[in-house]
Amino acid sequence: MQELVRVENLKKYFKTPLGMLHAVDDVSFSIKQNTTLGVVGESGCGKSTLGRTALHLLKSTDGKIFFEGKDVTNVNKRQLRQLRRNMQIIFQDPFSSLNPRMCVKDIIIEPLKIYKVCKSKGELEDKAVELMSTVGLSTRLALSYPHELDGGRRQRIGVARALALNPKFIICDEPVSALDVSIQAQILNLMQDLQKERDLTYLFITHNLSVVKHISDEILVMYLGKVIEYAKTEDLFARPLHPYTQALLSAIPVPDYDYVQKRVLLKGEISSPIEPQKCCRFAGRCPAAQEICFKQEPKMVDMGIRHLTACHFAGQVNLL
Amino acid sequence: MEKLIEVKDLRIEFASGKKIVKAVNGVSFSLEKGKTIGLVGETGAGKTTTALGIMNLVPAPAGRIRGGEVLFKGEDLLTKTQQEMRQTRGNRISMIFQDPMTSLNPVFTVGDQIAEGLHLHTKLSALEATVKAQDMMERVGIPAARYNEYPHQFSGGMKQRVIIAIALACSPELLIADEPTTALDVTIQAQVLDMMRNIRNKLNTSMIMITHDLGVVKEICDQVAVMYAGQIIESGSLKQIYKNPQHPYTEGLFKSLPKINENTERLIPIKGIMPDPTNLPEGCSFASRCPIADKSCVNIRQLSKEIEKGHFIRCMKRS
Numbered sequence: 160m161q162e163l164v165r166v167e168n169l170k171k172y173f174k175t176p177l178g179m180l181h182a183v184d185d186v187s188f189s190i191k192q193n194t195t196l197g198v199v200g201e202s203g204c205g206k207s208t209l210g211r212t213a214l215h216l217l218k219s220t221d222g223k224i225f226f227e228g229k230d231v232t233n234v235n236k237r238q239l240r241q242l243r244r245n246m247q248i249i250f251q252d253p254f255s256s257l258n259p260r261m262c263v264k265d266i267i268i269e270p271l272k273i274y275k276v277c278k279s280k281g282e283l284e285d286k287a288v289e290l291m292s293t294v295g296l297s298t299r300l301a302l303s304y305p306h307e308l309d310g311g312r313r314q315r316i317g318v319a320r321a322l323a324l325n326p327k328f329i330i331c332d333e334p335v336s337a338l339d340v341s342i343q344a345q346i347l348n349l350m351q352d353l354q355k356e357r358d359l360t361y362l363f364i365t366h367n368l369s370v371v372k373h374i375s376d377e378i379l380v381m382y383l384g385k386v387i388e389y390a391k392t393e394d395l396f397a398r399p400l401h402p403y404t405q406a407l408l409s410a411i412p413v414p415d416y417d418y419v420q421k422r423v424l425l426k427g428e429i430s431s432p433i434e435p436q437k438c439c440r441f442a443g444r445c446p447a448a449q450e451i452c453f454k455q456e457p458k459m460v461d462m463g464i465r466h467l468t469a470c471h472f473a474g475q476v477n478l479l
Numbered sequence: 480m481e482k483l484i485e486v487k488d489l490r491i492e493f494a495s496g497k498k499i500v501k502a503v504n505g506v507s508f509s510l511e512k513g514k515t516i517g518l519v520g521e522t523g524a525g526k527t528t529t530a531l532g533i534m535n536l537v538p539a540p541a542g543r544i545r546g547g548e549v550l551f552k553g554e555d556l557l558t559k560t561q562q563e564m565r566q567t568r569g570n571r572i573s574m575i576f577q578d579p580m581t582s583l584n585p586v587f588t589v590g591d592q593i594a595e596g597l598h599l600h601t602k603l604s605a606l607e608a609t610v611k612a613q614d615m616m617e618r619v620g621i622p623a624a625r626y627n628e629y630p631h632q633f634s635g636g637m638k639q640r641v642i643i644a645i646a647l648a649c650s651p652e653l654l655i656a657d658e659p660t661t662a663l664d665v666t667i668q669a670q671v672l673d674m675m676r677n678i679r680n681k682l683n684t685s686m687i688m689i690t691h692d693l694g695v696v697k698e699i700c701d702q703v704a705v706m707y708a709g710q711i712i713e714s715g716s717l718k719q720i721y722k723n724p725q726h727p728y729t730e731g732l733f734k735s736l737p738k739i740n741e742n743t744e745r746l747i748p749i750k751g752i753m754p755d756p757t758n759l760p761e762g763c764s765f766a767s768r769c770p771i772a773d774k775s776c777v778n779i780r781q782l783s784k785e786i787e788k789g790h791f792i793r794c795m796k797r798s
């Protein structure tokens with residue numbers, strides 16, 4: 160399998176009145192074609208910023224982005240336009256991301272018009288019908304408006320629109336978080352089917368750990384702008400190495416009557432991402448923290464076959 | 480055991496233009512002292528409206544309680560005057576509203592907001608209320624030293640704990656909590672649930688926990704009521720519902736969840752969507768999505784039947 164996307168030491172800082180906010184701080188990963196990299200972490204840890212920066216929707220502060228082996232970190236306008244055809248995004252709230260004044264069909268074919276892909280009106284119409292059926296939207300809804308539809312159908316529009324230009328890579332930013340579970344399952348199945356049929360590669364952002372486990376081949380766990388663990392899905396769930404990952408996994412409420420779980424209750428809450436100190440960003444909440452954790456930033460180390468973690472006591476801590 | 484609250488055949492409608500939204504269509508359940516019931520269901524199922532009905536707070540003029548009784552220690556709350564209800568609310572029954580982040584007042588200190596309710600609903604003096612408020616802050620895990628800080632100085636999880644402190648300050652007999660942890664991250668949610676469990680056990684508070692998260696229900700509830708299109712379609716003990724769900728909708732909900740503790744190649748969704756609440760079918764409102772329904776289900780009103788002790792379902796195919 161070939162690598163499609165590679166990100167090296169990506170940084171995105173925002174200027175705020177209180178100083179620099181390190182939203183994404185030195186993040187590296189690579190995604191093989193036709194696989195899914197899940198990104199998890201708590202609210203504000205930088206998941207969306209990472210996705211947007213990787214997609215050039217935000218200008219990076221530092222770092223490199225490669226697509227199909229080519230360095231695309233500093234592309235000009237024309238190159239970016241080409242790149243966009245191959246990289247699309249699906250947002251969490253299908254409602255606010257869809258133009259309320261456009262009907263379903265027009266929303267879906269808008270990218271085709273912008274890129275002047277179709278030669279005739281007839282071809283555009285055909286393409287709209289094809290896309291709608293691909294995502295399971297009845298064509299009788301072609302002239303409806305987003306507000307007339309339920310959340311699941313609106314998210315199908317978002318998917319259809321992202322597929323219009325036949326991209327290779329799609330960033331999915333919490334695509335099912337606003338949906339009820341029965342509808343969430345419909346959309347997740349659709350996305351998995353499309354991935355198989357069209358050889359798609361996903362960066363799948365979510366705070367829902369059951370969802371990320373279900374959909375991902377590999378997972379990146381973020382904490383305050385940093386990657387703290389990066390591993391294959393099975394490995395991460397079988398043997399979480401970072402104390403934060405251990406606490407996170409133990410905190411998931413599991414709807415299974417017989418499942419007994421050991422809980423690691425953390426104290427305190429995520430600290431400020433503005434001008435963070437040079438130390439482990441989790442140290443203040445970590446039950447296993449020692450002096451060094453407050454003094455020195457841990458480096459990312461590989462603890463096995465591609466199971467990376469950034470903890471001074473990697474492999475020695477087990478809170479579970 | 481003594482029944483603290485008994486809801487009987489509650490019906491609530493909203494006028495929406497020319498149409499009528501049938502939000503709650505004959506909800507009945509009861510709760511014993513010290514127990515917690517989870518009211519679960521998907522968006523629009525009628526969970527919040529049921530809670531507002533119990534509190535006699537259905538927003539008029541659009542909303543109207545069309546029938547039913549809410550017996551709190553045998554007294555029907557729906558026949559009380561608004562004045563009498565104000566005494567009951569906050570004092571004996573209190574509610575944590577959905578979208579809690581907007582329910583703190585930005586211009587008052589968090590400590591004063593906890594003390595205010597105490598001062599209003601109990602005979603405590605201002606000073607006594609302050610002391611009690613500090614005690615409540617400690618109980619929900621916030622140092623009393625932060626009494627004079629403002630909501631914007633607190634994180635989401637801390638604000639939520641303040642809201643819980645306000646709701647519990649007057650030691651209500653019943654707490655209705657509408658999605659109290661939905662906006663929180665899982666590690667913070669675990670802290671807040673743990674704290675709610677401790678306080679409930681200590682004060683012997685009864686709780687109605689409204690959530691769409693079946694995992695949260697397992698954490699904190701003794702009983703479960705599953706709502707669909709304004710009705711409770713299945714109810715029973717936690718064990719009955721989780722180990723032996725009988726209504727096809729409940730079964731479908733469990734099956735459609737991705738599992739953290741096992742591997743599933745493919746999820747099993749429930750097909751279709753919830754029916755339009757302005758145009759509900761005569762019979763079973765789940766029929767159009769149900770894998771075992773036949774024509775008769777659509778036309779025949781489904782009655783709640785007890786299939787084992789304490790376990791009720793509304794499904795003629797399974798009862």
Ligand SMILES: Nc1ncnc2c1ncn2[C@@H]1O[C@H](COP(=O)(O)OP(=O)(O)OP(=O)(O)O)[C@@H](O)[C@H]1O
Pocket residue numbers: 173174175180181182200201202203204205206207208209366432
């Ligand atoms: N345009 C901006 N200007 C300043 N700060 C920003 C901006 N966008 C994001 N941030 C900050 O960057 C950090 C990361 O935000 P981001 O939205 O990427 O988090 P997230 O992990 O996607 O969170 P959530 O789960 O809530 O969506 C946060 O502290 C946020 O406040």
Ligand SMILES: Nc1ncnc2c1ncn2[C@@H]1O[C@H](COP(=O)(O)OP(=O)(O)OP(=O)(O)O)[C@@H](O)[C@H]1O
Pocket residue numbers: 493494495500501502520521522523524525526527528529538541542577691756
């Ligand atoms: N003020 C109102 N006016 C009109 N319709 C309303 C009003 N409030 C609620 N409804 C409708 O009543 C039905 C039940 O809504 P309710 O808010 O009780 O659902 P819920 O189960 O709490 O959903 P959620 O999980 O989204 O909070 C829905 O169809 C909703 O649109």
Ligand SMILES: [Mg+2]
Pocket residue numbers: 206207208
């Ligand atoms: Mg985000």
Ligand SMILES: [Mg+2]
Pocket residue numbers: 526527528577657
């Ligand atoms: Mg609600």
